[in-house]
Amino acid sequence: MVKNIHRSKSFLEKISKIVPGGANSNVRTRNSIAVSGGEGALLFDLDGNRYIDYILGFGSVILGHGNETVNQFVYQSIKKGASFAFTTESEYRVCKKIVEVSPSVEMVRLCNSGSEAAITAFRIAKTVTGGSVAIKIQGDYNGGFDILAHDVPGVDGDNLDQGPFPIGTGFYKDVKKSIITIPFNDINLLENILSSKKGEIAVVFMEPILGNVAAIMPNLDYLKAVRDMCTHYGVILVFDEVKTGFRVGLQGAQGLFGINSDLTMYGKALANGFPIAAIGGKKELMELVRPGKVFHCGTYYGNLASTSAAEMVLSILSESDYTSLFRKGEKLAQGICDRLMQVGILSQWNGIGSMFGITIGDSKPIDYKTWWKNTDRKLWVNISEIMRNYGILSDDFIGLFFLSFAHTDEHIEETLKIFEET
Ligand SMILES: Cc1ncc(COP(=O)(O)O)c(C=O)c1O
Known part of the structure; x- marks a missing residue:
């Protein structure tokens, strides 16, 4: 008590x-x-x-608080410094492990938060499709980025038809032109939108398990149909595995359901609470992330504290x-x-x-x-x-x-x- x-x-x-x-x-x-x-x-x-x-740090702490093996490894690593403005071997080892265990990730970039991973995912999708609108699932939280921070948990579920509703104030003017929100497990509405707005939609963001609404599960046929439909209409499918990644299995929800996305967002359990996230996916999409093309940049992206934590977490999880x-x-x-x-x-x-x-x-x-x-x-x-x-x-x-x-x-x-x- x-x-x-x-x-x-x-x-x-x-x-x-x-x-x-x-x-x-x-x-x-x-x-x-x-x-x-x-x-x-x-x-x-x-x-x-x-x-x-x-609650476990909103799902980050998969090994328990203060895991001694992770902490010792981080401590030994950062004795040499934490942030260099140069690439480290630790970054390579983390990214290699992510590529190895993720069913659909051939290349990957690190960042600090799930929100940042979503921003890069949206930019890649817009660049490759020429579309400018994102579809997201009502009740998903895909991070605080203006366009995606609509119809997240907490908004009035009775009036969703009149949405999308922003999570707060101060967003870009006209932001609603770039976002359509739809219910989970409803394939017909998705198909209607994709067919009626051909060329406008760049991307579908989806938590494959609704981790921000009581872990509602997908109907497997629905998930398969979403996959096929995105391929058919040339729209990028992003599975937001920030909550499910490394938590519902080492291979995340994609391993669990056997259905792959084009791009995948990771975060949370990746480093047991240390700040790190990742955006990864098919080689031809991820190769667009480079100077002069898709912008992805951050002072602390790939910092040694976070990458060494992630290295050790992934190594422990592989044996768990x-x-x-x-x-x-x-x-x-x-x-x-x-x-x-x-x-x-x-x-x-x-x-x-x-x-x-x-x-x-x-x-x-x-x-x-x-x-x-x-x-x-x-x-x-x-x-x-x-x-x-x-x-x-x-x-x-x-x-x-x-x-x-x-x-x-x-x-x-x-x-x-x-x-x-x-
Ligand atoms: C599914 C999902 N995606 C993205 C995010 C955003 O991640 P971050 O808080 O690291 O920006 C969250 C955060 O809770 C989340 O649950």
């Missing part, structure tokens, strides 16, 4: 005086605690409370037993649903063991709208708040749980016991 959060509270008040919202990211302004650090599957707040963490990770996650997911059922609350779980979402209601959502309309989102907010007070951290809005390789069966049992008792 969390005893008190006085220190967290007064710290958040103090930092709010100099940092807007008391956090360096808008999503984090909702937080009621400040953190002193983590250890494996656990997180500790400023008041010394212990939490079992299922995902089956046991999935088994633990499924046990937790099913266990939560069973315990909710015991008190008369009907719920579902979506996704797979290392990344699943709980939705309260009697049917599985298939897209953002059905999640918004048919699930009791408020009840989930209440449940997750109670859990937080008992030392279990999970997403309080989209119902998402991440698991790391540091979570043990004991952590799962402790979590389920708390669910049962409260």
Whole structure:
């Protein structure tokens, strides 16, 4: 049981005086605690409370907090410096490993965040197709880039037809001319748009599992049809694997479903929380990224701290037993649903063991709208708040749980016991 959060509270008040919202990211302004650090599957707040963490740095921390092997490797590497304005062997090793394990990536460029990977993906797609419009899935979050930051989680799911709705203010004028948002798992609408707007559409961005809405799964026939349709209409298909990459298997969602994209965005689990992301894909597309063509540039892209972290993470993940990770996650997911059922609350779980979402209601959502309309989102907010007070951290809005390789069966049992008792 969390005893008190006085220190967290007064710290958040103090930092709010100099940092807007008391956090360096808008999503984090909702937080009621400040953190002193983590250890494996656990997180500790400023008041010394212990939490079992299922948020895991928004899914980045696949090996657990403070992984000693990764940290030691990073430390040894950066003794020689962190940022050089020259290419390092570490960059080569990371990129080589990404190419080796990714089903569709022949060449790759590194950057610092998923948002930056999306910007480069869009530029490549526009350059190669001559189109200027992006299609994205309602409820996907493909990063903060003006054009893509529409109809993301949090927008009113009742009025999506009148969208797209931006996530905030200050975007480029006329930005809506460059974005069309469509529901997940709806092939007919996609086909209508692609056929009626031939030559205008450059790219389809898609999280192959809706990681930003309770891990809603794709219908496999839908995913195959999206692939075929993009090929047929000459539109670039980008799988945003920032959440699924290296998490739903070493080969990500593409390995899981056996369906490849033209370009792939990676981030998060790639370096267990160190800032790195990647955009990769077919050789003929990636070769467009060069001086005078597609712009992709950043002072810290390929910095040694992040690349050495990624090197070690990928090496550990290559030897890791995902089956046991999935088994633990499924046990937790099913266990939560069973315990909710015991008190008369009907719920579902979506996704797979290392990344699943709980939705309260009697049917599985298939897209953002059905999640918004048919699930009791408020009840989930209440449940997750109670859990937080008992030392279990999970997403309080989209119902998402991440698991790391540091979570043990004991952590799962402790979590389920708390669910049962409260
Ligand atoms: C699926 C997905 N794509 C892209 C991003 C953006 O990544 P970043 O926050 O590193 O810019 C996120 C962030 O949560 C994400 O979940």
